[in-house]
Amino acid sequence: MTELSSRQLRAFLTLAEQRNFTRAANLSHLSQPAFSALIRTLEDALGTRLFDRDTRSVQLTPEGKLFETAAQRLLDDMNGAIADLADHVERRKGRVRIAALPSLAAGWLPAVLAEFMATWPGIRVDLDDALSDACIARVRSGSADFALASSGDGTVADSDLLSRKLCSDRFHLVCRADHPLATEPKLSARKLAPWPFIQMARHSSVRQSLDVALHPLRMNAVFEVEHLATVMGLVEAGLGISVVPALTLFHFRRDTLVTRPLPVGGLTRTVNIVQRREGSLSVAAQTLHDLVVARLGNLNLD
Amino acid sequence: MTELSSRQLRAFLTLAEQRNFTRAANLSHLSQPAFSALIRTLEDALGTRLFDRDTRSVQLTPEGKLFETAAQRLLDDMNGAIADLADHVERRKGRVRIAALPSLAAGWLPAVLAEFMATWPGIRVDLDDALSDACIARVRSGSADFALASSGDGTVADSDLLSRKLCSDRFHLVCRADHPLATEPKLSARKLAPWPFIQMARHSSVRQSLDVALHPLRMNAVFEVEHLATVMGLVEAGLGISVVPALTLFHFRRDTLVTRPLPVGGLTRTVNIVQRREGSLSVAAQTLHDLVVARLGNLNLD
DNA sequence: GCGCTTTACGCTGCGCGTAAGTATC
DNA sequence: GATACTTACGCGCAGCGTAAAGCGC
Numbered sequence: 001m002t003e004l005s006s007r008q009l010r011a012f013l014t015l016a017e018q019r020n021f022t023r024a025a026n027l028s029h030l031s032q033p034a035f036s037a038l039i040r041t042l043e044d045a046l047g048t049r050l051f052d053r054d055t056r057s058v059q060l061t062p063e064g065k066l067f068e069t070a071a072q073r074l075l076d077d078m079n080g081a082i083a084d085l086a087d088h089v090e091r092r093k094g095r096v097r098i099a100a101l102p103s104l105a106a107g108w109l110p111a112v113l114a115e116f117m118a119t120w121p122g123i124r125v126d127l128d129d130a131l132s133d134a135c136i137a138r139v140r141s142g143s144a145d146f147a148l149a150s151s152g153d154g155t156v157a158d159s160d161l162l163s164r165k166l167c168s169d170r171f172h173l174v175c176r177a178d179h180p181l182a183t184e185p186k187l188s189a190r191k192l193a194p195w196p197f198i199q200m201a202r203h204s205s206v207r208q209s210l211d212v213a214l215h216p217l218r219m220n221a222v223f224e225v226e227h228l229a230t231v232m233g234l235v236e237a238g239l240g241i242s243v244v245p246a247l248t249l250f251h252f253r254r255d256t257l258v259t260r261p262l263p264v265g266g267l268t269r270t271v272n273i274v275q276r277r278e279g280s281l282s283v284a285a286q287t288l289h290d291l292v293v294a295r296l297g298n299l300n301l302d
Numbered sequence: 303m304t305e306l307s308s309r310q311l312r313a314f315l316t317l318a319e320q321r322n323f324t325r326a327a328n329l330s331h332l333s334q335p336a337f338s339a340l341i342r343t344l345e346d347a348l349g350t351r352l353f354d355r356d357t358r359s360v361q362l363t364p365e366g367k368l369f370e371t372a373a374q375r376l377l378d379d380m381n382g383a384i385a386d387l388a389d390h391v392e393r394r395k396g397r398v399r400i401a402a403l404p405s406l407a408a409g410w411l412p413a414v415l416a417e418f419m420a421t422w423p424g425i426r427v428d429l430d431d432a433l434s435d436a437c438i439a440r441v442r443s444g445s446a447d448f449a450l451a452s453s454g455d456g457t458v459a460d461s462d463l464l465s466r467k468l469c470s471d472r473f474h475l476v477c478r479a480d481h482p483l484a485t486e487p488k489l490s491a492r493k494l495a496p497w498p499f500i501q502m503a504r505h506s507s508v509r510q511s512l513d514v515a516l517h518p519l520r521m522n523a524v525f526e527v528e529h530l531a532t533v534m535g536l537v538e539a540g541l542g543i544s545v546v547p548a549l550t551l552f553h554f555r556r557d558t559l560v561t562r563p564l565p566v567g568g569l570t571r572t573v574n575i576v577q578r579r580e581g582s583l584s585v586a587a588q589t590l591h592d593l594v595v596a597r598l599g600n601l602n603l604d
Numbered sequence: 605g606c607g608c609t610t611t612a613c614g615c616t617g618c619g620c621g622t623a624a625g626t627a628t629c
Numbered sequence: 630g631a632t633a634c635t636t637a638c639g640c641g642c643a644g645c646g647t648a649a650a651g652c653g654c
Contacts, residue, residue: 002384005307021634031621036634038619046384048391052582055628055633062584063390070383077379081372082304082348088365089350280354282364323609333646338609340644357608357653 006078008042009071012050015039016068019058087122094123094284099136099144101205103228103248104271105129109148112295116288123284132205136161139274145285146275148292150209162277167296171213171267173260174231174252175241182258189217189267196222196240198231209269210243219243232257245269271296308380310344311373314352317341318370321360389424396425396586401440401449403507405530405550406573407431411450414597418590425586434507438463441576447587448577450594452507464579469598473515473569475562476533476554477543484560491519491569498524498542500533511571512545521545534559547571573598 015024015035025035043050050064060068087093100109105127113125128138138144140161148166173192175181184191197219200207206228222240225231228251231242236256244252249259273292275281281289317326317337327337345352352366362370389395402411407429415427430440440446442463450468475494477483486493499521502509508530524542527533530553533544538558546554551561575594577583583591 001312002381003308004380004384006305010303022632032633033622033635034620040635041619046387048387048585049582052580053634055626057580058634059581061582062587063387066390067383067387070379070386074376074379074383077372077376078306079304081369081376082306084372085348085350085365085369088368278354278359279361280351280363283350285364324607334608335610335612335647336645342610343644355609357651360609 002045004042004045006075008038008045009075009078011035011038012042012071013068013075015051015058016060016064021053021058089283091120091284091287092122094120094282095126096123096282096285096288097126097128097138097144098285098288099128099130099134099138099147099149101132101135101149101271102129103206103245104148107247107250108296109292112288112292115295116291120284120287125288131203132208136274139276142276145281146273146289148271149274150205150269150271160277161274163272163274166271166273166293168268169209169245169247169271170264171210171243171245171262171269172249173241173243173258173262174235174249175258176235176238177256177258179238179241179258181241182260187260187262189214189262192241192243193217193219196220198222198234198240198242199224200228200231200244201226206244206248209245213267213269214243243267247271304347306344306347308377310340310347311377311380313337313340314344314373315370315377317353317360318362318366323355323360391585393422393586393589394424396422396584397428398425398584398587398590399428399430399440399446400587400590401430401432401437401446401451403434403437403451403573404431405508405547406450409549409552410598411594414590414594417597418593422586422589427590433505434510438576441578444578447583448575448591450573451576452511452571452573462579463576465574465576468573468575468595470570471547471549471573472566473512473545473547473564473571474551475543475545475560475564476537476551477560478537478540479558479560481540481543481560483543484562489562489564491516491564494543494545495519495521498522500524500536500542500544501526502530502533503528507571508546508550511547515569515571516545545569549573 011024011028011030014027015021018024018027021036021039022032025032028035028038030038039051046067048063049061050067051058052061053059084093098109106129109127113127117123117125128135128144130138132149135144135147135149139147150169173181173187175195181187181192181195199219199221200210201224202208204226223234225234228244228248231244232251232254234240235242235252236254243262246261252259273289275289280286313326313330313332316329317323320326320329323338323341324334327334330337330340332340341353348369350365351363352369353360354363355361386395408431411429415429419425419427430437430446432440434451437446437449437451441449452471475483475489483489483494483497501521501523502512503526504510506528525536527536530546530550533546534553534556536542537544537554538556545564548563554561575591577591582588
């Protein structure tokens with residue numbers, strides 16, 4: 001198996017261009033004999049003379065001409081590959097695929113993504129807003145670099161996934177400003193139970209984490225809807241109250257509505273950042289990961 | 303400027319495939335620490351980790367995956383270039399462009415070319431049958447590797463061309479079998495002069511070398527034609543005699559005709575093999591060149 | 605404790621520069 | 630004899646193998 005180095009290729013091309021050992025040696029920062037030996041080594045490796053040299057002139061043999069084309073292309077490709085890799089390492093190029101709960105994707109993430117994309121304009125970011133289980137499935141299958149989800153740590157603890165707590169997301173009551181609970185001095189989950197309640201659909205992560213947080217308390221559900229915007233409409237119409245995580249409160253910022261934090265005891269959901277246990281993140285993904293942690297980590301929302 | 307060697311690429315790809323330093327090291331015929339150092343050197347050169355390794359598992363980083371594709375292609379291209387060069391050196395591939403006088407192209411060369419092409423079936427041979435000056439021009443311009451021509455050595459002696467005598471080509475009388483000269487005991491140029499003579503066209507190399515050989519004698523020309531086949535027809539019809547080099551006698555091998563060598567004194571033309579003084583021949587061209595010299599060199603024809 | 609990678613460390617030899625040799629014009 | 634490539638030769642350091650040390654599991 002023939003050995004070949006980029007030094008040899010560069011030396012060869014330099015000599016092919018200069019047609020003079022001394023000049024080519026200087027350009028290569030080598031003594032002339034050392035350069036001569038380098039060329040000889042290459043010729044020996046390839047099994048043929050590449051240059052005709054007498055004391056007056058140096059020029060490519062026909063075989064040398066043949067190799068010149070190939071060598072030029074090889075070196076260009078090599079430099080291209082190196083530059084491409086460097087672009088990724090220096091974050092001029094790249095791609096990050098992130099999966100996040102819809103509430104995060106709509107609420108907190110956009111600002112972080114905007115900052116990231118402004119800093120690293122060459123990096124493409126794919127955002128997949130999916131429910132918690134789907135997010136985790138994406139990470140597991142490799143179609144997302146990491147995910148922001150609210151599954152309990154236990155869910156993925158023993159598996160191939162690594163899940164770390166990013167922040168707590170406190171639950172808030174949302175009701176009309178004229179609702180008795182809007183002015184109730186000491187809120188508690190139990191006090192909410194009698195009132196007509198607008199639930200999220202059973203498969204939504206907000207609902208699932210709420211069920212866990214309230215257990216064993218049951219709400220007096222009068223509606224069960226898919227979208228938080230619908231919850232907002234129903235609450236505003238006076239048809240009921242609801243309880244949602246702080247991350248989703250932007251849906252409810254209206255004069256007609258009141259949002260009030262519920263007591264801390266258990267009434268929080270945890271937002272986890274999930275990645276594969278084996279296999280590090282790409283430079284781009286790690287950078288976004290770190291930015292997400294820096295901006296959202298250890299944040300006890302409202 | 304980043305250095306890269308084929309060893310490094312091969313080591314990288316072996317490790318990417320084996321995902322185990324020890325196995326990859328054995329496959330590379332290196333000790334495991336030496337192999338480890340080789341990978342580390344590559345990673346340092348590229349400025350990034352290519353493998354995630356803990357003691358249990360070794361696998362490509364995202365950047366490593368990126369480089370894997372490029373490395374595979376680089377190595378394939380490199381091996382391709384080396385193999386292509388070897389094919390030329392081993393004469394499995396190649397091209398020879400040869401220019402030769404029509405008389406040589408029709409007479410002696412075909413057998414040599416047939417031998418050459420049978421021995422080296424992968425080598426393409428281009429034959430250009432042209433007059434002497436055109437042959438030499440082809441060589442000078444680089445559109446032929448070498449030429450077989452009859453120009454005097456002086457013509458190209460001081461130039462960029464190298465002309466060496468290949469063989470002598472003795473002139474022969476051609477006449478009808480019933481012609482008085484067919485049985486003339488002691489032939490000489492002078493004895494031919496009175497008889498009606500079929501000339502070749504003034505620009506043909508046969509004519510030019512004949513003029514030189516006979517000088518200052520003038521023949522009694524009754525026709526001046528382009529092609530030797532025409533000369534043959536005219537002679538056979540009894541319209542005259544002619545004098546042609548031995549190389550062309552195959553045109554006149556007929557029962558109705560007689561061919562007789564003329565005395566050696568001056569009545570020969572020299573066939574030269576001409577190549578550029580600078581720049582060696584390709585392996586393929588040199589091989590054909592040597593075969594031509596071996597088969598036709600030092601041959602005093604008839 | 606076992607398996608695998610990394611670190612430590614002497615040693616060989618490749619490849620460098622200097623200097624002398626050789627060939628061509 | 631001037632110029633430019635090649636050979637000769639001593640030397641330093643890159644890179645090898647052996648042996649010991651980390652490090653997960």
